[in-house]
Amino acid sequence: MRIMRPALALVLAGVLSATAACGDDGSGKQGDTTGAKLTMFAFSSSPAEDAVLRKAIDDYNKQGRNTVDLKVLPEYDTALTTALAGGQPPDVFYLNDNKLPDLGKSGALEPTGDQVDNPGDFYDTLKQSFTYQGTYYCAPKDFSTLQLVYNTADFEAAGLKPPTTWEELATTAKALTKPGHPGLVLAPEFYRWGAFFAQAGAWPTDDGITKMTMDTQPMRQALQYLTDNHKAGSFGTPAAVGAGWGGEAFGKGLTSMTIEGNWIVGAMKNDFPSVKYGVAELPAGPKGKGTMSFSVCYGVAKASKSKAAAVDLVKFLTSPDEQLTITKEFPVMPSRKSLADKWLTDKPELKAFVAGGDYAKKSVFVPGFSTVIDTFNDGIQGLAKGNKSVDDVVSSTQKAGGSVLG
């Protein structure tokens, strides 16, 4: 057909030029350390975090080496993926640890992990989160852990103390439950329920992520425990009480306990300053204490034209001074070991979050594993709602993982 010819030619020309351009990627020079215009992508969980980040970038811009255009984006992972797919990635970007395997495999990342000052100062477990097939890609920004956040007034009124075992958690939650007000609200997803798996000694995969280990007694026990408590009404989901996430349900007084990470501190300060709360370590399960940790790193795009300048920015942001400033206002934990004590002296009330760092499990798997987590989340939602059985969830997740792990 005649009409197709010019169009095809155009597209082919486009493909060819893109191919030619790709030849420069990676092998090209790193650019100068100064005088560059950098783009940075980030996400923010609250206006408070937003402000802290913007201040840090302003400080960097004032030093006059490079100019950074900061973009704080909603639905961050999709925005980042879209930018990478479009071939116009930001020079520097936040990268969630669970996305690292996918990006590491794709070759979209420039390995810059060791190019920051004193790289040995970072926690080894965090560095592992950002290592894919032996390459350490990016320096960790900070980390958070999940712990139990409880309303001190509610606890005092009921004469309760933070629970330390699964049984105590169940009875405490039950005691705090009123109509439309479950004692504990937690989001029905792997990134919350995972803490209970850890406490039961269960995990979706083995340590080497070579095979699925869903069909085990501890996993069934943990799933059953959560399901039973949801069924009893003493555990609830944020959506069921009309909230978007656990912190909101907690802040609005729709529950007396929730399981969230460090980010809840900023949100409480900002949106619910009058609610008094405490943070306790999650109760121990059959196999002792357990929680999950989440981390973010500063990724540098392989396709960046100003990698040297990008590294300069990452160096600035990961410097001890800057880390302390950032994590002071928005209390996630610094990724540098040397800052731990200093950080904690400012906020002794948050020591449970720090304690979790010693025994936390991470949600870093292999490329393509997100579909397995999706399937697991479906199941978890079904268990919380009561329209799926533990058997169904175990077998569907086991099967989903099998097709990814091979």
Add this chain to the structure above:
Amino acid sequence: MSVEPAAPVARERGRGGLRGRQGLAGWLFVSPALLLLGVFMVAPILLALWVSFRDWSGLAPLSASAPAGTDNYQDLLTHTGVVRGDFAKSLRNNVYYVLGVVPAQTLLALVLAVIVNAKLLKGRTFFRAAFYFPSVTSSIAVAFIFVFLFSPNGVVNTVLSALLPGKIGLVWLDDSDGLIHLLLRAVGVGSPPGPLRHEFLDLSWWDWLSGPSVALSSIMILATWTTTGTFMLMFLAGLQNVPVEVEEAAEVDGASRFQLFWRVTLPMLKPTLFLVVTLGLIGTWQVFDQVYAMTSGGPQKTTLTPAYLVYREGFQNSAMGRAAAIAFIVFVIILVFTGLQRLVLRRER
């Protein structure tokens, strides 16, 4: 659709100069439009067809992708696994969506059109405008309004609580229970009988037969609400073609109003009815904006549609090749409906 050339103009015959000029002008006049249609409609499809046979994550350059043969299509249709299961869920959801929305919007549009078309109706323009207005507004704005209406202590629950005994506290947009499952549960069938545990495309027959979830039903209500007005206008245009004499003659013969409608009006509306149904079928296979703004495919993937799956696989799960393959399967489904429509319309003529 027939492609009849405009009637030749006798006076221009034999004036070669003008014809030559027209030949050049014709191409010049259509070329900008053709170029843009070619680049943004035709070329994309060819490029995507190619991508659907490649293993491309979208994260690295396209040129670095590896050929994948028919893997993407096989993952969706023949290989057992999550991918096929999700695709099956999206098909199931969309089928229920079509089965609910198309009859509802067609029937409602027809009823409204007939009433609005009645003689001696005061305020016809107002009613016509009121029914049509939702159709012209932004899908995202309307979706937000419905998120509010369907919120746990929102309008829908408040109205239902007033009408029904007890307090209705449905969490509409987060309720994954299928309507058929709920019905079965009400009569005591809470879990699948043995034979229904078998799977087809990685989804058990019990789950195929779930019915639309409560969350999906909310989106279906929204879709009916927004599209009814457009179809009502089409029916109104169709009703203009029903000669008044025919109706009057039937009325003189003593036909009841219902008989009149059933025997006289409806048969004459047949072409419009057919048009409305096929446009409905084509439209309902493309639902995306509402899913994006209201539920993102959840809860438990009960609002996942093929259209949303294309976006999710391509831009969230970094599987552009697979996304392109899904898009092509949706394309084929829609082409079948379009082809059907054109075939029947041609026969009508």
Add this chain to the structure above:
Amino acid sequence: MIRRALLTLFAVIFIYPFVLSLATSFKSRPEVAAHPVTPWPASPDLRAWTDVLVHSDFPLWTFNSLLVTVVATLLRVFLDSLAGYALARLEWRGRGIVFAGVVAVLAVPPIVLTVPRFLVLKELTLLNSYTGLILPLAVDAMGIFLMRQFFVELPRELEEAARIDGASIFGAYWHIVLPLARPALLTLTILSFQGVWNEFLLPLIVVRASPSLWTLPFGLSTLGRGGAGGQSFDYPVMMAGSILTIVPVAVVFIVFQRFFVRGVAASGVKG
């Protein structure tokens, strides 16, 4: 009587949500929670409106939407009518096949183009640009089709007279035919304005990562959900944003209602 009651009931169902969202945008959050159904705010609160107009990029999104809508609509009306005219009135080789091509493109559903358009715009390096937002919407097969149908039915005498008087083909089209085509052009303008203004899928893939280029529907979709922020579902803010996005189209709708009706009737006949 029953008829009227039924019509009124449906009019309420179709219009009340808009009234309610307007009212909700003036309520405070506690009031929304306590009285979600009342169509007026008990104690009017401008918090949501200041949030939207002052503390969000709403003005910027509005500017982008206006720019993209105006440019794309002008282009679309001009190019569609030009092509429609050539297909209806000019005689040239290949006309039949081009028209068949246009009709074939009519059958392509936009959703199928999500990934492919992204790919083409990427290869043309038009992602994250106004051009990338405008060009894919600058021509549509339906518009070409509508204009062709209109021109086929237009009497020929005037333009032929003009041509005999020595006007060029474009001159006759521009000075004689277009003024006659005003009703069709207006219908096309309005349909295009509404379509481009409400377009969501294209900005979603083209300017996803460039907040300075977001148009209203995409910007709106990020409002009030607060990311993972302290409070999600800020209904007054969501409603204020929705109302503001709807208002321009509503104004156009009220003024040009009959052209909307004509547009639907015409596209319905297309078959």
